[in-house]
Amino acid sequence: MIASVSPTMNSSSFLLTGFSGLEQQYPWLSIPFSTIYAMVLLGNCMVLHVIRTEPSLHQPMFYFLAMLALTDLCMGLSTVHTVLGILWGLSQEVSLDACIAQSYFIHGLSFMESSVLLAMAFDRYVAICHPLRYSSILTNDKVMKIGVAILCRSTLLIPPVIIRLKFLNYCRPHILSHSFCLHQDLLRLACSDIRFNSYYALMLVICTLLLDAVLILFSYVLILKSVLAIASQEEQHKSLQTCISHICAVLVFYIPIISLTMVHRFGKHLSPMVHVLMGNIYILFPPLMNPIIYSVKTQQIRSRMLRVFSLKIY
Secondary structure, three states, X not given: OOOOOOXXXXXXXEEEOOOOOOHHHHHHHHHHHHHHHHHHHHHHHHHHHHHHHOHHXXXXXXXXXXXXXXXXXXXXXXXXXXXXXXXXOOOOEEEXXXXXXXXXXXXXXXXXXXXXXXXXXXXXXXXXXXXXXXXHHOOHHHHHHHHHHHHHHHHHOOHHHHHHHHHOOOXXXXXXXXXXXXXXXXXXXXXXXXXXXXXXXXHHHHHHHHHHHHHHHHHHHHHHHHHHOOOOHHHHHHHHHHHHHHHHXXXXXXXXXXXXXXXXXXXXXOOHHHHHHHHHHHHHHHHHHHHHHHHHHOHHXXXXXXXXXXXXXX
């Protein structure tokens, strides 16, 4: 199969690795992965449905949560066909154009999730530090503008580096190290000058993921300072409780992405299985966990979901 892949032509196919060495176990591996993808789709669709149909949830905090759920849903949809395609034995090959498109969606959605988490941190900052001005600061019009800014930031900054992948020479064996296409994985196979892609990608990471992480941390420093100024411990606890879900979502997003970056950068001696496992955690863990986190930790979402399930049962 590998020999049939042309080593030089941009129009050739690439081979997705999947779980190397576990090919005989693919039918069994497909069961947990199919379950995870079903939970990702069901969980995020349920969050979107509850927010859309419940008028009391039509407020900024839940609008941002809907953006997060939509982003996670799209992340699941962007990778399900290649991951399950490999495990179900349908195909391990992907064309360059399809690979570039998938890379665009994966990285764009990662930047979008980071931006939404930053917007949610701003929402919590305003709610706790300026509660009397909350409704005047975060109006529906402002939320819409923030949403458009997030969309533009996540979709318009990436094309220069992604489009250039089309014009690189891929002279090394066309074997990708994951079950989906990542920008850095394609660069590893290129023999062309990749300095633009490397520097631009680094700039993107610094201006999006790193900057967002710093701003989220700064917002929580301000939130903690404001909470500690409250005399009543009960009020302090109540204020911090409103942030627990968001803090969990931030950790669920940033820990896998930092871990994958470290593995790519410093883990070249590690087993390929570690790279594949970290890649799948990076893709699937946030979309899987976010609906669970918000269903468990956010009383309004939890009660509405229980009501939906009780109606379906009876």
